Amino acid sequence: MKRYANLVGLFVAWIVIFGVFSYLAPTSFPTVRNLETIARQTAIVGFAAVGMTYIIIAGGIDLSVGSLVALVTVVVAWLLQAGQTPLVSALGGIAAGTGCGFANGWLTTRLKITPFIVTLGSLTILRGAAKGIAGEKKIDAPLTWLNDLLASLGREQRWMLVPIGVWLVILLAVLAALTLKFTAFGRHVVAVGSNESTARLCGVPVERTRTLVFSIGGFCAGLAGLMQFSRLSVGDPTVAQGLELQVIAAVVIGGGSLTGGEGTILGSLIGAIIMSTISAGGSHRGWPNWVQEIVTGLIIVAAVALNRWRVSRASS
Amino acid sequence: MPFFAAQGICKRFGATVALKDVAFDVEPGEVHALVGENGSGKSTLMRVLCGETAPDAGSMSLDGSTYRPTGPQDAHRHGVALIHQELAVCAHLSVAENVCLGAEPSVRLLLSRGTMAQTARQALAQLGHGDLDVWTEVGRLPVAMRQIVEIARALAADARVVIFDEPTSSLTQSDAERLFAVVAQLRGQGKAIVYISHFLDEIERVADRVSVLRDGEKVGTFARADIGRDRMVTLMVGRAVDEMYPRSERVPGDVLLRVEDLAGASKPTRASLTVRRGEVLGIAGLTASGRTELLRAVFGLDAVRQGRVTVGAYGGPASPARRWRQGIGMLSEDRKGEGLAMNLSISDNVTLANTNRGFWVSPARMRADASTWAERLRVRCQGPDQPVGALSGGNQQKVALGRLLSYGVDLLLLDEPTRGIDVGSKAEIYALVDRLVQEGKAVVIVSGYLPELLGVCDRIAVMHRGELGPPIDARTTAEARLASMVAGE
Helix, strand or coil, X not given: CHHHHHHHHHHHHHHHHHHHHHHHCCCCCCCHHHHHHHHHHHHHXXXXXXXXXXXHHCCCCCCCHHHHHHHHHHHHHHHHHCCCCHHHHHHHHHHHHXXXXXXXXXXXXXXXXXXXXXXXXXXXXXXXXXXXXXXXXXXXXXCCHHHHCCCCCCHHHHHHCCCHHHHHXXXXXXXXXXXXXXXXXXXXXXXXXXXXXXXXXCCCCHHHHHHHHHHHHHHHHHHHHHHHHHHHCEECCCCCCCHHHHHHHHHHHCCCCCCCCCCCHHHHHHHHHHHHHHHHHHHHHCCCHHHHHHHHHHHHHHHHHHHHHHHHHHHC | CCCEEEEEEEEEECCEEEEEEEEXXXXXCEEEEEECCCCCCHHHXXXXXXXXXXXXXXXXXXXXXXXXXXXXXXXXXXXEEEXXXXXXXXXXXXXXXXXXXXXCCEECCEECHHHHHHHHHHHHHHCCCCCCCCCCEHHHCCHHHHHHHHHHHHHHCCCCEEEEECCCCCCCHHHHHHHHHHHHHXXXXXXXXXXXXXXXXXXXXXXXXXXXXXXXXXXXXXXXXXXXXXXXXXHHHCCCCCCCCCCCCCCCCCEEEEEEEEEECXXXXXXXXXXXXXXXXXXXXXXXXXXXXXXXXXXXXXXXXXXXXXXXCECCCCCHXXXXXXXXXXXXXXXXXXXXXXXXXXXXXXXXXXXXXXXXXXXXXXXXXXXXXHHHCCCCCCCCCCEHXXXXXXXXXXXXXXXXXXXXXXXXXXXXXXXXXXXXXXXXXXXXXXXXXXXXXXXXXXXXXXXXXXXXXXXXXXXXXXXXXXXXXXXXXXXXXXXXXXXCC
């Protein structure tokens, strides 16, 4: 049970935050409708956070997520505009994300440059590429079923509880968590992040693991990009600026350590939910944006400080 | 009244009693050694003395007045300095900056580089290194010189009590000799010196008095002349270690590993050896002789420039993954940096190599496997989920060995298997090695500690400046003879 103390603590923290806003706005906040909104708003960060959790556990970081999401919206819109079917366009967007993730991984492992620098570079490169493909403007695309992925549910679809996009995050998270725990690859991710030399000594294919982890990160960012497109219904090369920081914040709130070896998928998702709950609650209370930003920042620092305190108390 | 004294020191961590009513004192111009197994409480006592840990009970006095440091900085101001085992110098700062770190001389907020250099030179001159360029970056100095810089920092702060924590653990034999001279010099200057070490021969050389700790209690304090090495060991372990090095009848079998004219990227330059089932081959040599690089090249961790390594019928290129599959496992000399992932659990560390065997892993089986080996190797732990970083050095080493045993390797390459661990764990590891070769496995041990090589091995080859000599019979070789071979004479 002790192993799950952090997750339980996070869940309790979310309940408390939700409770506080429910107390402040008792008629509008604690409603099914609002829970659905929070879930929908969590989906984009949630998808990317699953991949980022892998990357951070493996001791890396990916700063290019926001740019990649923008690039994916552009690719999807461009394919749709060119007359491709929605499915092909979606797969094309995901493939573009996975490819960029693979490139990040390949560069870090082959050129032996730290992930921070490589992805700092791709942050700019991918943003530039998105703008180039889109010709520095938004790409309009015909409305298709892709736009329903994260749309609020109508009356006859209520039985689904949340839109398909949210179910997809949950499915992805479950698969990712199981892979981390029950496959050799998952254990290798943790080992590489905790101590690369030990991993190498034990015959773990360190470079292959790293590259694969970044590819998974790109795949997840691709899905996040697809959801972003679903919300926007256009390809926007300037969207999702700074999204990478929200994603990293979600992982860190969820117990991920930037020195590697630590983090859980479920924790990261709760981290993402906590952040969108604050932003939803803030809107309900009519807080200006700057208040929300300060509160979110405080939560990030407080969550990490609490986790440190818990760990140091447990070890002494 | 003693110059520097501690009385009735008690310290608990949760349920474990680390120190129970311990008294300790040291006089100016005296070297008082502190010995004990890992977990005996000597590190805790040292941390109490230098202000890193506050005791639960007890008092300390320094030069007639009460001494109650609020932290290491405060202790430093009182003139109590600790020379860390893992040298605590800033690699990117210069020698002068390191010597004056935390007490930088300044004129109205501006650093006074001239005074700094002078302070550093004076302190270094006291140690016989007045000629060192004080503006060299410390990261460029060899380990032994970094230690000198750290000692100079203590002198610059006018330390009256200097605590050495395992000072020779990262030094070569000749650097260690030089350190002993420095310790003698500090003693001559009237410093009170506390000296902590695992190496009992060292203690016999430098100490005036010896205090032995066991299970958090002081067993006794003795004048050096009154206590020999055997008695120290007996007191530390709490039982007589009459059979430190068991060696049963051994029958060499098939050849498991054959190395011919192997050359690595820089070292070794030439090495040949064969290892058979049922035997222990020792590799002796100085720290930088290339003895570690030989193992790494054989295991596929370092590049091979020339030569041939044959395992069974296979003589192709190597990688750690391939060597594991061939039934070879390696124990790293660098337990913290390479051997173990300190944040991960015992279970993860023991079974990490096993994960290469398939796609799926079973956490339940991993834990069961780790528990089995932890029990068989008598690892003192709370369970398979405990992070290895929380264990003592000896227990960590057993976990690292457990990885090879859990995988079931035939050939164990052990690099400094007993470095920095307590006498009791050492004895257990020697017994384990003997048992393994009885079962028909083979062991290669690299070590700088000659008595252990002579005690455990069947044959010993000496590495000197990258070249491996022909093996000699361990049973018929005297320690002095081996020592001169290691030195290249």
